[in-house]
Amino acid sequence: MPDFETHEYDVLVIGAGGAGLRAAIEASSRGLKTGLVCKSLLGKAHTVMAEGGMAAAMGNVWSEDNWQVHFRDTMRGGKMLNNWQMAKIHAEESPDRVAELEEWGALFDRTPDGRISQRDFGGHRYARLAHVGDRTGLEMIRTLQQHAIHQGIDVYQECTINRLFKDDEGRISGAVGYWRESGKAVLFRAKAIILATGGLCKIWSITSNSWEGTGDGHALALHAGADMIDMECVQFHPTGMVWPPSVRGILVTEGVRGDGGTLRNSNGDRFMFNYIPKMFAAETADTEEEADRWYDDKTVRRTPDLLPRDEVARAINAEVKAGRGSPHGGVFLDIATRRDSDYIQRRLPSMYHQFMQLAGVDITSESMEVGPTAHYAMGGVRVEPETAASTVPGLFAAGEVAGGMHGSNRLGGNSLSDLVVFGRRAGIGAADYVEGIDAIPDIDTAAVNDRITLMQSPFAGTGKENPYTLHKELQDTMQLNVGIIRTESEMYTALEDIASLRERAANVAVEGNVQYNPGWHLALDLEHMLHVAEAITKGALERKESRGGHTRDDFPGPTEAFGKVNVVGRMTEDGVKVQQEPLPQMPAELANLFEEA
Amino acid sequence: MPNAHLRVWRGAEDGEYKEYDVEYEEGMVVLDVVHRLQATQTPDLAVRWNCKAGKCGSCSAEVNGTPKLQCMLRMELYPEGETISIAPLKTFPLIRDLVSDVAWNYEKAKTIPEVKLQPREEDGNYRMAQIDVDRGQEFRKCIECFICQDVCHVIRDHPENMDAFAGPRFFVRLAEISMHPLDTNPKEDTVQHGFGLEYCNITKCCTDVCPEGIHITDNAIIPLKERSVDVHYDPLRSLGRKLFGKS
Numbered sequence: 108m109p110d111f112e113t114h115e116y117d118v119l120v121i122g123a124g125g126a127g128l129r130a131a132i133e134a135s136s137r138g139l140k141t142g143l144v145c146k147s148l149l150g151k152a153h154t155v156m157a158e159g160g161m162a163a164a165m166g167n168v169w170s171e172d173n174w175q176v177h178f179r180d181t182m183r184g185g186k187m188l189n190n191w192q193m194a195k196i197h198a199e200e201s202p203d204r205v206a207e208l209e210e211w212g213a214l215f216d217r218t219p220d221g222r223i224s225q226r227d228f229g230g231h232r233y234a235r236l237a238h239v240g241d242r243t244g245l246e247m248i249r250t251l252q253q254h255a256i257h258q259g260i261d262v263y264q265e266c267t268i269n270r271l272f273k274d275d276e277g278r279i280s281g282a283v284g285y286w287r288e289s290g291k292a293v294l295f296r297a298k299a300i301i302l303a304t305g306g307l308c309k310i311w312s313i314t315s316n317s318w319e320g321t322g323d324g325h326a327l328a329l330h331a332g333a334d335m336i337d338m339e340c341v342q343f344h345p346t347g348m349v350w351p352p353s354v355r356g357i358l359v360t361e362g363v364r365g366d367g368g369t370l371r372n373s374n375g376d377r378f379m380f381n382y383i384p385k386m387f388a389a390e391t392a393d394t395e396e397e398a399d400r401w402y403d404d405k406t407v408r409r410t411p412d413l414l415p416r417d418e419v420a421r422a423i424n425a426e427v428k429a430g431r432g433s434p435h436g437g438v439f440l441d442i443a444t445r446r447d448s449d450y451i452q453r454r455l456p457s458m459y460h461q462f463m464q465l466a467g468v469d470i471t472s473e474s475m476e477v478g479p480t481a482h483y484a485m486g487g488v489r490v491e492p493e494t495a496a497s498t499v500p501g502l503f504a505a506g507e508v509a510g511g512m513h514g515s516n517r518l519g520g521n522s523l524s525d526l527v528v529f530g531r532r533a534g535i536g537a538a539d540y541v542e543g544i545d546a547i548p549d550i551d552t553a554a555v556n557d558r559i560t561l562m563q564s565p566f567a568g569t570g571k572e573n574p575y576t577l578h579k580e581l582q583d584t585m586q587l588n589v590g591i592i593r594t595e596s597e598m599y600t601a602l603e604d605i606a607s608l609r610e611r612a613a614n615v616a617v618e619g620n621v622q623y624n625p626g627w628h629l630a631l632d633l634e635h636m637l638h639v640a641e642a643i644t645k646g647a648l649e650r651k652e653s654r655g656g657h658t659r660d661d662f663p664g665p666t667e668a669f670g671k672v673n674v675v676g677r678m679t680e681d682g683v684k685v686q687q688e689p690l691p692q693m694p695a696e697l698a699n700l701f702e703e704a
Numbered sequence: 705m706p707n708a709h710l711r712v713w714r715g716a717e718d719g720e721y722k723e724y725d726v727e728y729e730e731g732m733v734v735l736d737v738v739h740r741l742q743a744t745q746t747p748d749l750a751v752r753w754n755c756k757a758g759k760c761g762s763c764s765a766e767v768n769g770t771p772k773l774q775c776m777l778r779m780e781l782y783p784e785g786e787t788i789s790i791a792p793l794k795t796f797p798l799i800r801d802l803v804s805d806v807a808w809n810y811e812k813a814k815t816i817p818e819v820k821l822q823p824r825e826e827d828g829n830y831r832m833a834q835i836d837v838d839r840g841q842e843f844r845k846c847i848e849c850f851i852c853q854d855v856c857h858v859i860r861d862h863p864e865n866m867d868a869f870a871g872p873r874f875f876v877r878l879a880e881i882s883m884h885p886l887d888t889n890p891k892e893d894t895v896q897h898g899f900g901l902e903y904c905n906i907t908k909c910c911t912d913v914c915p916e917g918i919h920i921t922d923n924a925i926i927p928l929k930e931r932s933v934d935v936h937y938d939p940l941r942s943l944g945r946k947l948f949g950k951s
Contacts, residue, residue, distance in 0.1 A: 351731020
């Protein structure tokens with residue numbers, strides 16, 4: 108029998124980025140015993156890397172802004188595949204969540220009259236993003252962290268959850284994981300579990316994600332029997348760094364374009380004017396003069412540099428393919444010729460330092476080279492909009508791991524607000540659920556023991572496979588075959604590769620001992636990544652259209668039929684199975700918002 | 705491709721430096737080379753990292769004797785063939801290889817109060833001028849890499865001070881709260897509380913190593929010391945006490 112420690116909670120939150128912290132704060136405020144588990148140190152989750160801002164229709168800069176406009180922008184940005192109710196809740200509640208962060212100590216940039224300032228971002232009709240220079244995510248996570256540590260929440264840092272468990276009635280009852288530091292196993296028994304594990308883009312080789320983005324929560328939910336929706340919808344952010352090779356994929360904030368930067372090809376042309384889709388033509392400037400005027404005059408049409416991310420990413424991809432790319436296979440992002448040095452350094456300090464230190468490029472005098480990078484999973488756990496409840500009783504999900512909110516493409520700035528709006532909702536949902544439960548549901552001790560033994564098996568095995576090599580091969584096949592532009596035959600190749608990698612992963616060898624052993628950690632994460640890659644690829648095969656972040660070479664353009672369905676993924680004994688199910692339709696009074704335009 | 709010659713701490717307290725040759729390419733940073741070492745020669749090499757862009761403060765290590773973020777150190781900084789020595793932060797207990805136990809910092813964080821803001825204005829807003837939040841925003845750039853804590857000789861050379869002393873990172877946090885335009889925390893809970901500020905003798909080691917360029921000593925610690933004296937020592941009252949024997 109393997110050795111493990113046991114902890115008991117009313118609510119266990121997995122993940123300590125913006126969503127997890129906000130969920131834990133909410134559950135704890137209800138007087139519930141709350142545990143918070145995170146893979147990294149507290150405050151290092153992916154939220155810390157968010158740059159541009161947090162979208163909320165506060166109307167501080169443009170009083171014309173309101174939740175209806177934000178709702179409409181979000182739905183259109185998501186190509187109407189969003190869960191309308193989530194998009195509505197998000198648009199309505201974001202301003203309160205910004206105000207709450209300010210109350211907890213966040214120091215946002217100010218308007219001239221002293222209120223919270225808001226900046227322009229892609230797909231948002233008005234300047235709407237509350238921000239702190241270009242380090243808004245740091246401000247959010249630190250604020251939540253500094254509030255959370257005074258709320259009596261138990262925090263388990265550098266602890267990774269590997270499996271969820273249910274009782275005989277199918278209710279969530281616990282989670283098994285391990286301490287990264289000691290390698291020792293730990294069992295959490297809990298009445299409710301909130302997944303706030305973030306994203307999965309570490310399955311691509313060019314990505315903005317840190318090592319943590321291995322889709323743990325997506326895989327945990329799949330194995331727990333939860334429905335997943337629209338896993339094929341992955342955002343390739345248009346502007347990642349492309350050079351030097353070691354920083355390829357690292358994010359360049361959309362704030363560069365929000366603050367006046369423009370994309371150019373190798374001929375110096377502002378090519379985005381050639382890629383204005385019909386859906387956005389009426390509200391997008393078609394001359395450089397009008398586009399440049401828009402920054403200060405919202406009566407003219409917006410610059411195509413700030414089209415939604417999926418449009419910009421495809422345009423960059425097309426320019427590079429047509430031979431009009433930059434020397435290192437991207438395009439140019441120029442703010443140097445458009446804004447003065449002081450302005451750039453004040454508005455974009457971390458971009459300035461990032462390029463100066465990592466690429467030797469002074470963005471106040473030279474263009475940046477940028478290209479698409481796997482950034483964000485729109486798809487994820489299917490949740491009830493108001494409670495964040497998954498289809499498994501007692502299992503909740505908030506933030507990137509949850510699906511629905513962003514449809515097939517997320518607008519920049521909608522992630523940070525999503526985290527706190529639905530983090531809070533998940534905390535409430537879990538707390539309400541827990542009130543109806545007398546005791547922690549039973550846990551199958553034998554299954555727990557089996558899982559722990561399995562977790563430690565890479566040390567005992569005689570395998571020869573290197574986990575780093577397997578991970579790289581997975582990234583390579585996903586990049587090549589399930590990337591920004593997809594086609595059926597390539598995706599079948601990816602599925603074959605995934606299957607063969609899974610066989611090889613069973614023979615993975617881990618050197619050294621269980622203490623802080625990254626090779627072992629990666630071997631365990633790899634299992635999650637392979638399941639997630641399978642779910643994404645199967646979803647992408649099923650959705651025979653192009654919509655938002657999901658672009659099919661063999662099915663260009665959206666279809667009406669696929670616009671009315673979620674692709675739902677479920678784990679079966681034969682792996683992930685996908686099927687189409689109806690997308691909830693919004694009531695007429697909301698649908699009218701789209702008619703008017 | 706050139707070869708980097710690394711000297712890396714391996715093991716726990718009873719470990720040792722081991723030497724490795726790792727190929728690298730133009731544009732790589734020290735952390736890339738460490739990752740390549742991990743992927744090709746030492747799969748169990750323990751190293752913390754997250755963002756790889758100087759935003760999260762996870763990959764702090766002592767590189768050639770100075771605490772740095774490994775992700776922001778381009779290999780071009782080191783002449784080819786020169787040995788690059790990489791060690792964990794040494795002020796904190798070692799876990800293994802390049803990973804130290806920084807839990808002390810998280811314990812200290814809990815001792816610092818939260819901000820307590822005045823009530824909102826009637827229209828539901830807080831109003832603060834940008835110039836008044838500029839000071840706090842400088843402090844809130846802190847990415848908690850704990851490099852300033854590592855280099856501070858008050859604890860590095862005297863671990864016995866770790867109980868009484870919160871360290872530069874948390875002086876920055878205290879300064880941020882005490883300079884927040886709307887904070888109402890009483891001084892007894894912040895600057896006067898005694899977080900060991902008096903141990904600091906302003907050698908500016910922390911400021912020198914801060915990867916965020918926060919002027920820790922000049923903008924945080926010295927003003928805090930001044931404020932703390934303002935509160936503790938009122939010369940008029942002191943004179944009054946002497947003359948009239950009142951408290």
